[in-house]
Amino acid sequence: MNILIADDHHLVLEGLANILSEIKSANVYQASHKGLVTYHLRNQNIDILFQDLLFGDHNAREFIQDLIREFPDLKIIAISSVSDLEIVESLFKQGVHGYLLKSDDLSEILESIDAVMNGEIYVSAEIRNLALREKKLELKSKVVLTPREKEILKLILKEQTINEISEHLGISNKTVEKHRGNLFIKFQVKNVVGLVKKAIMEGYA
Helix, strand or coil: CEEEEECCCHHHHHHHHHHHHCCCCCEEEEECCHHHHHHHHHHCCCCEEEEECEECCEEHHHCHHHHHHHCCCCEEEEEECCCCHHHHHHHHHHCCCEEEECCCCHHHHHHHHHHHHCCCCEECHHHHHHHHHCCCCCHHHCCCCCHHHHHHHHHHHCCCCHHHHHHHHCCCHHHHHHHHHHHHHHHCCCCHHHHHHHHHHCCCC
């Protein structure tokens, strides 16, 4: 596994690099500016990019989509001291795979790696708790799902297609589409992107 850490603060860069280098079979690269990010991505076959949001003179939100277009298999985990929920949502809408706070401990960093490499989306536990505290999730009206809907939602969050879900669960495509339609209604969204975002903020990811 090849991991790239992009952060313009030396202590953060070295600290995270030391932690990740302890992971078995992981090659860890560092980038302190945007030019080095592009260089490593084009030359090292990077699997995961830990990208600092406020990156020198750049706001990473300005170039993340460019990275995703050029490196479609790259898993991007945003790291920041910012816990603003609107920023977090905007990043997932852009296509990042995970969001960590710089205050998160080692276990969360390792969990985020496992999650994104398995095709899942990862959100810092503190961000999820913040969403609850600010009542972004209305617990009294929390979306109630059937066991089958939960199964299908879990597979959607893993980016599986209707055909893949159908084969995995042994049900027809039409049945999958019906359950997916029910999920859209229950979460009050119009498409899969909206469903994923809303499911994450509702604590289903």
